[in-house]
């Protein structure tokens with residue numbers, strides 16, 4: 664059974680007025696403020712520390728020996744280590760941790776509210792803004808944290824809607840689950856598309872992705888703005904060169920062989936599409952070391968006022 668973390672906060676003048684029986688005991692102003700002074704007020708296995716570039720990150724540690732790191736900037740999971748110490752995720756060497764540009768070059772960056780290309784900046788704004796901590800909890804020893812993003816003047820300058828995004832990251836012994844919930848807080852409908860742009864550590868020559876045979880494809884190579892329609896005929900997709908392809912109607916589970924001796928099940932609910940990407944020679948320094956297998960919602964989601972959309976992803980070493 665899940666238990667929300669009980670606060671051990673000293674009394675502080677800026678503590679929010681949330682009541683003790685509120686389902687979300689940690690309101691974001693309170694937790695972000697505490698994070699900045701480095702005090703431990705979270706559920707067991709959840710801590711805040713200073714990451715690269717001095718940016719705050721959340722460290723999740725399970726009693727089984729698995730670990731994960733999530734930056735508040737972009738709500739970007741940058742590391743997921745299974746108990747043998749292997750990190751299943753990859754961060755490119757050119758990743759920037761300066762709180763200005765997205766840490767989009769690794770881990771699990773968000774693409775929201777636009778996958779792109781489109782009228783907004785590539786992959787939307789959620790990956791290059793600070794999220795806040797809404798809650799932390801522990802379930803049978805497994806820690807989880809929920810991050811929150813709401814509209815502000817920056818988001819409204821690109822996408823003039825009131826919304827709430829809640830992103831729960833749960834760590835288990837050999838798996839990491841994420842749940843993204845988007846709610847329309849506006850009084851008019853809005854639409855969006857989205858993806859989790861996951862970078863997996865890999866040895867690209869040995870990589871294959873199974874489960875996509877029969878899917879309709881939109882190949883963004885050579886022109887991302889005019890993708891070529893097709894159908895995937897292969898049991899296992901390999902990466903002998905540049906790959907940038909959308910798969911519509913992808914199944915609820917893909918199996919990634921990362922070429923490093925690991926098989927990873929990538930499961931989802933509601934992420935109805937998938938994207939495979941490897942830049943090949945365009946990123947000569949690192950393309951051999953990763954592959955992006957992205958759970959995506961390319962076909963537009965429309966939400967009426969007060970409606971929510973929820974999508975889950977699970978990455979599991981099998």
Ligand SMILES: O=P(O)(O)OC[C@H]1O[C@@H](O)[C@H](O)[C@@H](O)[C@@H]1O
Nearest residue numbers: 767785786860883887907938940
């Ligand atoms: O460098 P970015 O903005 O993170 O995007 C990387 C790639 O992300 C993929 O998801 C897109 O399909 C590609 O077209 C894009 O080039």
